[in-house]
Amino acid sequence: MGEEKGNVKWQMNQKCATIGFHANPGSKAVKTRVSLFVTCIVDQVFPQVGIAMTQVLERLGYPVDFPAAQTCCGQPAFNSGYPEEAGIVARHFLNTFRDSEYIVVPSGSCASMIVHHYTDIFANEQKTLEQARSIAPRVWEFSRFLIEVAGVEDVGASFDGVVTYHDSCHSLREMHIKEGPRRLLSKVQGLTLREMEPAEECCGFGGTFSVKFPEVSGGMARTKIESILKTEAGTVVSVDSSCLMQIQGAIDRARLPIRTMHLAEVLAGR
Amino acid sequence: MTGQPSETINQTLGDARLQLAIYSATNRLMTHRAGAVRADLLPDYQELRTEANQLKKHTIEHLDHYLELFEKNVIAHGGKVVYCSDSQEVADFVLGLAKERGAHLIVKSKSMTTEEIHFNERLEKHGLEAVETDLGEYILQLAHQRPYHIVAPALHLTRYDVAEIFSKNLGVENEVVIEKQTKIARAALREKFLHADIGVTGANFLVADSGAVVVVENEGNARLTTSAPKIHITVAGIEKLIPRAQDLGVFLTLLGRSATGQPLTVYTSFLSGPRRNGEIDGPDEFYVVLLDNGRTKLLADPEKRQSLYCIRCGACLNHCPVYRKIGGHNYPWVYSGPIGAIITPQFHGVLKDPWLPFASSLCGACAEVCPVKIEIPKLLLKLRSEVTDAQRRQGVGGVERLAFGIWAWVMTHPRIYLMLARIGGIFLPLLPKVGPLGKWASQREVPKLAKTSFHQWWKAREVPK
Structure with missing residues (x-):
């Protein structure tokens, strides 16, 4: 009983799957196609993060596609005081992902841009605003997709070593992603998670802030690294590649033997 | 800046x-x-x-x-x-x-x-x-x-x-x-x-x-x-x-x-x-x-008037990683930290200290602890766009505006984006360390662009099918 095709539970599951919630999390029965939005920084600088994300999703049985017209979410312009230019790029995103049911993003910051700020940009453009509103619930930050849609914590990964997790600001404070990545890490075989204090303090990246106020931004990165060093972890994990680029850049400048990894890379490891 | x-x-x-x-x-x-x-x-x-x-x-x-x-x-x-x-x-x-x-x-x-x-x-x-x-x-x-x-x-x-x-x-x-x-x-x-x-x-x-x-x-x-x-x-x-x-x-x-x-x-x-x-x-x-x-004057703006909710507890200063680096006296007015960064431009006009709303990584720690829930990052963003608007009217800041204009054009033309990305991958390391790249490099190592972008990886992967 329960899994027969056509019964009430099966019907519910079918309906729920199309709007983003499975009545039966983790079920292998219904897997909707997911569209990757890898973000411009992963595309150009950290493609291994996108590859890892693809591997994890496919291992879980999700058919994955990659809308080839994708570029950027528009955040660099938006955060620099150019909402109009950001809007041009945002509109391109909305068109590119118009038909996607699940849009999975390896960045809480880019996901937040789409979910929270597109509606600000298009506040006075009714039609585009509706498009933005309709796409928001279909945008999933990678770790949240795993926990809430795929319904998994243990993806069968293994990792040898001590890691510490950096809460990237937009993931934490705009997307409220805090426990998910930690739960996923805690299920990775051989991995020890050691929290830094404080894990929630900004790394200092902040987009163009990092080049408009380089000394302040660099100082913030060095403070972050001090917190990391105290954990004696060999690896820093986060769900945002841009923070990791900042942290790794400062680590390399200080010639420290620490590496940064996106959560997807850890979860793809076997 | x-x-x-x-x-x-x-x-x-x-x-x-x-x-x-x-x-x-x-x-x-x-x-x-x-x-x-x-x-x-x-x-x-x-x-x-x-x-x-x-x-x-x-x-x-x-x-x-x-x-x-x-x-x-x-x-x-x-x-x-x-x-x-x-x-x-x-x-x-x-x-x-x-x-x-x-x-x-x-x-x-x-x-x-x-x-x-x-x-x-x-x-x-x-x-x-x-x-x-x-x-x-x-x-x-x-x-x-x-x-x-x-x-x-x-x-x-x-x-x-x-x-x-x-x-x-x-x-x-x-x-x-x-x-x-x-x-x-x-x-x-x-x-x-x-x-x-x-x-x-x-x-x-x-x-x-x-x-x-x-x-x-x-x-x-x-x-x-x-x-x-x-x-x-x-x-x-x-x-x-x-x-x-x-x-x-x-x-x-x-x-x-x-x-x-x-x-x-x-x-x-x-x-x-x-x-x-x-x-x-x-x-x-x-x-x-x-x-x-x-x-x-602040009261007149329906969105920004929330700046007047402040009860001057100072929590946003304590939690601001920028304030904690630059301290209070580098802010142009007596009100420092995130609250200073949003009210100073409103009191004095956005062009008096145009850098101020940009002096934030938008980490949001301020809004998280604000006891009256002022949306500080949102207001910083609004003020940033007011700064660039005012600068345009004054005919300044043209280079950055042009750069973002070109950027937006490239980002909406995927073929150009992919082509430039490939060229950039070859030439970026040769660029002189001036401008934004130099600013980045003054503090941290510059990341290497990947030899193969995700776009290329995906395309190559699709071929066998």
């Missing part, structure tokens, strides 16, 4: 002693706050924040009504209300009153509003003596410095600094023991209290339905300021109004906890009118100066 005080910012960053002072003081304040709003001690903390936000929103949107109600109730208690549109009018009023009453000495308790209008300097020009009686403010007055922090004005000074300031200005021995330093200050200040003609305070809240001025403090100096001299003048911004005395249940619960982690400050004074017949203390005359000084 244009106009930013890079030199002094770098001095602050390079001063290890100062960095430690800022870091440990803000750390202490953060820890205390976190302890005071813990879910087991204050289970309805988030609901209180929402309520405080709603109360402020309501008040600010009905300020005309509450101003009149407050005035009516102050008068009913025998006090007087004076409306001032700017600092000059405040000075004129106080000077006029001092002249009429033959007053020379003014004692003051801590007030950001009077800092905002350079109250002391204006009065001193006319031969009056105005003495700060809050310990931190007193030290700063002697040292001729402005507050470093909204709540902890001398946060950047160590006891060794204070010893030097005291010995230089008060003719005392170099004293580094903090308890002894407070005794020195107390002795000097008691004399001032006893001889003061006028006491001036700010206000934390102006209660409309009772006409009361509420002042919170820890040192007892505000209480002396409001009871020893014959005249008490409150100088407060019009945004300090709250509708009812019962609303203090929300605001006092949040203010001390957010500021210093105290459930309540040591003293909470409710001041309503001069001393009445049969009362043993209190001033003979009671004035409330309601100051605009640009506040009604």
Whole structure:
């Protein structure tokens, strides 16, 4: 009983799957196609993060596609005081992902841009605003997709070593992603998670802030690294590649033997 | 960025002693706050924040009504209300009153509003003596410095600094023991209290339905300021109004906890009118100066007017990683940190310090701890776009605008994006280290562009199918 095709539970599951919630999390029965939005920084600088994300999703049985017209979410312009230019790029995103049911993003910051700020940009453009509103619930930050849609914590990964997790600001404070990545890490075989204090303090990246106020931004990165060093972890994990680029850049400048990894890379490891 | 005080910012960053002072003081304040709003001690903390936000929103949107109600109730208690549109009018009023009453000495308790209008300097020009009686403010007055922090004005000074300031200005021995330093200050200040003609305070809240001025403090100096001299003048911004005395249940619960982690400050004074017949203390005359000084300008913008909700707890400063690096004096006005970054451009115009709204990583720590839920990052973004708009109208900032224009065009033409990305991958390492790349490289290693982009990887992967 329960899994027969056509019964009430099966019907519910079918309906729920199309709007983003499975009545039966983790079920292998219904897997909707997911569209990757890898973000411009992963595309150009950290493609291994996108590859890892693809591997994890496919291992879980999700058919994955990659809308080839994708570029950027528009955040660099938006955060620099150019909402109009950001809007041009945002509109391109909305068109590119118009038909996607699940849009999975390896960045809480880019996901937040789409979910929270597109509606600000298009506040006075009714039609585009509706498009933005309709796409928001279909945008999933990678770790949240795993926990809430795929319904998994243990993806069968293994990792040898001590890691510490950096809460990237937009993931934490705009997307409220805090426990998910930690739960996923805690299920990775051989991995020890050691929290830094404080894990929630900004790394200092902040987009163009990092080049408009380089000394302040660099100082913030060095403070972050001090917190990391105290954990004696060999690896820093986060769900945002841009923070990791900042942290790794400062680590390399200080010639420290620490590496940064996106959560997807850890979860793809076997 | 244009106009930013890079030199002094770098001095602050390079001063290890100062960095430690800022870091440990803000750390202490953060820890205390976190302890005071813990879910087991204050289970309805988030609901209180929402309520405080709603109360402020309501008040600010009905300020005309509450101003009149407050005035009516102050008068009913025998006090007087004076409306001032700017600092000059405040000075004129106080000077006029001092002249009429033959007053020379003014004692003051801590007030950001009077800092905002350079109250002391204006009065001193006319031969009056105005003495700060809050310990931190007193030290700063002697040292001729402005507050470093909204709540902890001398946060950047160590006891060794204070010893030097005291010995230089008060003719005392170099004293580094903090308890002894407070005794020195107390002795000097008691004399001032006893001889003061006028006491001036700010206000934390102006209660409309009772006409009361509420002042919170820890040192007892505000209480002396409001009871020893014959005249008490409150100088407060019009945004300090709250509708009812019962609303203090929300605001006092949040203010001390957010500021210093105290459930309540040591003293909470409710001041309503001069001393009445049969009362043993209190001033003979009671004035409330309601100051605009640009506040009604902020009121005009439906989104940004939430900046006026601020109750000056300083939590956003303590939690701001930028404030914690650059400290208070690199901000252009007396209000520093995230709240300073959103109100300064609104008071002074966005082009006066165009760099200010950009001096944030938009980490959002400020909004997370704000007891009245001001959406600081959102307002910073709004102000950033106002800066670039104003610059365009002035014909400046064209290079950046052009760059983002080209960027937007490239990002909406995937073929061009892919082509440029490939070229960039080859040429980026050869670019001279100037411009943004050089700025990046001044602090950290430049990441290498990947040999194969994700786009290319995906395309290659699809071929076998």
